Amino acid sequence: MRCARHPGAETLLTCVTCGTPICPDCMVETPVGMKCPDCGRAPLPAVYRVGPAPLAVAMAASLALGTAAGAVALTVRPGIGLLLILLALPAGALVGAAAGRAAGGKRGPALALAAAASCAVGFLFGAPQAATLAIAGAPLVWTEALVVVLRRPIYLLFAALTVVTAYWRIH
Numbered sequence: 238m239r240c241a242r243h244p245g246a247e248t249l250l251t252c253v254t255c256g257t258p259i260c261p262d263c264m265v266e267t268p269v270g271m272k273c274p275d276c277g278r279a280p281l282p283a284v285y286r287v288g289p290a291p292l293a294v295a296m297a298a299s300l301a302l303g304t305a306a307g308a309v310a311l312t313v314r315p316g317i318g319l320l321l322i323l324l325a326l327p328a329g330a331l332v333g334a335a336a337g338r339a340a341g342g343k344r345g346p347a348l349a350l351a352a353a354a355s356c357a358v359g360f361l362f363g364a365p366q367a368a369t370l371a372i373a374g375a376p377l378v379w380t381e382a383l384v385v386v387l388r389r390p391i392y393l394l395f396a397a398l399t400v401v402t403a404y405w406r407i408h
């Protein structure tokens with residue numbers, strides 16, 4: 238018998254999962270025996286596997302929180318920018334925790350990225366809309382919304398810190 242991946246290697250070993258011939262060069266040791274590289278690759282732990290529905294819920298929660306936090310930050314008086322920056326870490330931790338909880342207690346890079354991206358969309362587009370609606374009673378076109386936030390570097394810093402913190406909380 239010859240190894241499926243190394244045709245030059247004579248072997249007596251087969252993968253315990255799929256039966257593919259393996260040699261000492263490519264076999265993977267696992268608690269249940271020797272496996273081929275395909276079967277031996279560690280499966281993602283359940284906590285890192287997030288289905289589309291929980292992911293969508295987590296993204297919606299992050300979007301809503303980003304919008305809410307951003308709207309509050311945009312309506313407070315300028316001059317308390319420093320306070321805003323200090324609030325970014327707890328705000329980000331809150332967004333991350335909420336996203337993880339919304340997804341059924343999951344975590345992992347995919348969930349963290351989805352939550353962080355949704356939160357960023359809330360900050361950049363949702364928040365200026367919500368703030369303007371609350372003050373003026375009429376929505377902005379999205380380019381105007383972007384101009385509102387781009388004029389506020391402290392706000393952008395607050396948003397960025399919050400988004401990054403949310404990512405680290407559950408990545």
Ligand SMILES: [Zn+2]
Nearest residue numbers: 252255273276
């Ligand atoms: Zn196998």
Ligand SMILES: [Zn+2]
Nearest residue numbers: 240243260263
């Ligand atoms: Zn081999």
